[in-house]
Amino acid sequence: MNHNSPRPIAGGIAADGLYWDALEAGEFRLPRCAGCGRWTWPAHWRCGECGSWDFDWTALQPKGVVYSWTRTWYAFDRTRERAGDVPYVVVLVEIDGADGARVMGVLAGDEAALKIGAPVAGTILAPSQKAKGYPSIVWSVQ
Numbered sequence: 001m002n003h004n005s006p007r008p009i010a011g012g013i014a015a016d017g018l019y020w021d022a023l024e025a026g027e028f029r030l031p032r033c034a035g036c037g038r039w040t041w042p043a044h045w046r047c048g049e050c051g052s053w054d055f056d057w058t059a060l061q062p063k064g065v066v067y068s069w070t071r072t073w074y075a076f077d078r079t080r081e082r083a084g085d086v087p088y089v090v091v092l093v094e095i096d097g098a099d100g101a102r103v104m105g106v107l108a109g110d111e112a113a114l115k116i117g118a119p120v121a122g123t124i125l126a127p128s129q130k131a132k133g134y135p136s137i138v139w140s141v142q
């Protein structure tokens with residue numbers, strides 16, 4: 001699939017354009033190999049399992065469990081837009097039913113039940129200055 005993202009990630013391979021397009025449309029989609037069915041995230045141009053070049057960008061419920069998390073205590077140069085949010089928590093979420101694919105995002109809401117393995121659900125946010133013009137997904141412990 002050839003897709004020219006209007007949002008190239010610095011240092012990225014630009015295979016994730018459809019992720020951002022879907023998120024902006026309010027949908028959570030990840031690439032699934034059309035050849036063998038394996039979920040692949042981060043996005044690649046080619047399936048690491050069977051070598052296929054074809055992916056179906058399949059809609060999923062933005063639900064999973066916390067694989068890992070960290071608290072940011074400092075407004076780093078590349079994230080100055082979030083200086084007013086410090087400290088904030090970023091979670092790495094293992095998506096339910098997606099071969100262990102993990103998606104990152106900021107944690108919203110109550111942190112009392114935050115722990116590795118905690119169930120979370122995502123909410124899609126429209127593109128914003130804070131997210132450098134990208135749509136984003138924030139996660140809440142369920």
Ligand SMILES: [Zn+2]
Nearest residue numbers: 033036047050
């Ligand atoms: Zn495959």
